[in-house]
Amino acid sequence: GAVVSQHPSRVICKSGTSVKIECRSLDFQATTMFWYRQFPKQSLMLMATSNEGSKATYEQGVEKDKFLINHASLTLSTLTVTSAHPEDSSFYICSAWSGLNRAEAFFGQGTRLTVV
Amino acid sequence: AQSVTQLGSHVSVSEGALVLLRCNYSSSVPPYLFWYVQYPNQGLQLLLKYTSAATLVKGINGFEAEFKKSETSFHLTKPSAHMSDAAEYFCAVSDNAGNMLTFGGGTRLMVKP
Numbered sequence: 001g002a003v004v005s006q007h008p009s010r011v012i013c014k015s016g017t018s019v020k021i022e023c024r025s026l027d028f029q030a031t032t033m034f035w036y037r038q039f040p041k042q043s044l045m046l047m048a049t050s051n052e053g054s055k056a057t058y059e060q061g062v063e064k065d066k067f068l069i070n071h072a073s074l075t076l077s078t079l080t081v082t083s084a085h086p087e088d089s090s091f092y093i094c095s096a097w098s099g100l101n102r103a104e105a106f107f108g109q110g111t112r113l114t115v116v
Numbered sequence: 117a118q119s120v121t122q123l124g125s126h127v128s129v130s131e132g133a134l135v136l137l138r139c140n141y142s143s144s145v146p147p148y149l150f151w152y153v154q155y156p157n158q159g160l161q162l163l164l165k166y167t168s169a170a171t172l173v174k175g176i177n178g179f180e181a182e183f184k185k186s187e188t189s190f191h192l193t194k195p196s197a198h199m200s201d202a203a204e205y206f207c208a209v210s211d212n213a214g215n216m217l218t219f220g221g222g223t224r225l226m227v228k229p
Contacts, residue, residue: 107160
């Protein structure tokens with residue numbers, strides 16, 4: 001079945017540095033990918049919609065200059081957390097709908113970001 | 117706008133007992149509905165989905181859910197709980213294939229021996 005791969009699964013960084021998270025669709029093309037954020041013991045909240053070849057669409061309250069999204073190819077979207085702060089520590093998950101079966105959204109394994 | 121409400125943030129059942137996780141949705145268009153399971157520090161795995169076909173949907177691991185339009189519900193059930201079912205469960209709605217998912221708050225299922 002369709003697979004979405006996310007890397008890295010865990011990352012620890014120092015305050016003020018930037019971290020890049022990759023999301024790949026392994027056996028299908030995804031013109032659109034979604035980035036979610038999940039705080040401990042909470043649900044997933046959509047951060048932004050990543051569109052191949054164009055600018056991402058951010059949800060209200062999400063700083064586009066802080067969370068940079070690049071969707072340069074049909075199989076790769078990246079989320080860069082710039083100038084990270086401890087409050088950015090969270091679980092980030094990407095998602096894409098498979099072209100093989102459009103009625104299912106596949107999720108990456110998630111990235112646990114810890115900013116110290 | 118769409119929304120999902122999961123009644124009960126924590127549900128505890130005994131091994132072998134019926135599992136019932138509740139989900140109610142709000143959508144202005146015919147919805148696509150999903151149940152996902154999440155284990156600690158992992159992504160989401162699809163259990164089952166409703167996409168306007170049969171209202172009783174069977175999924176993996178013995179789970180099933182019934183779409184009831186009149187009640188705007190999509191409750192998840194399993195006849196007999198197993199210890200390995202202990203996890204976080206999310207109900208989600210979308211207005212169309214390919215669009216964003218809106219998630220409920222999640223229900224943590226605990227299974228007692």
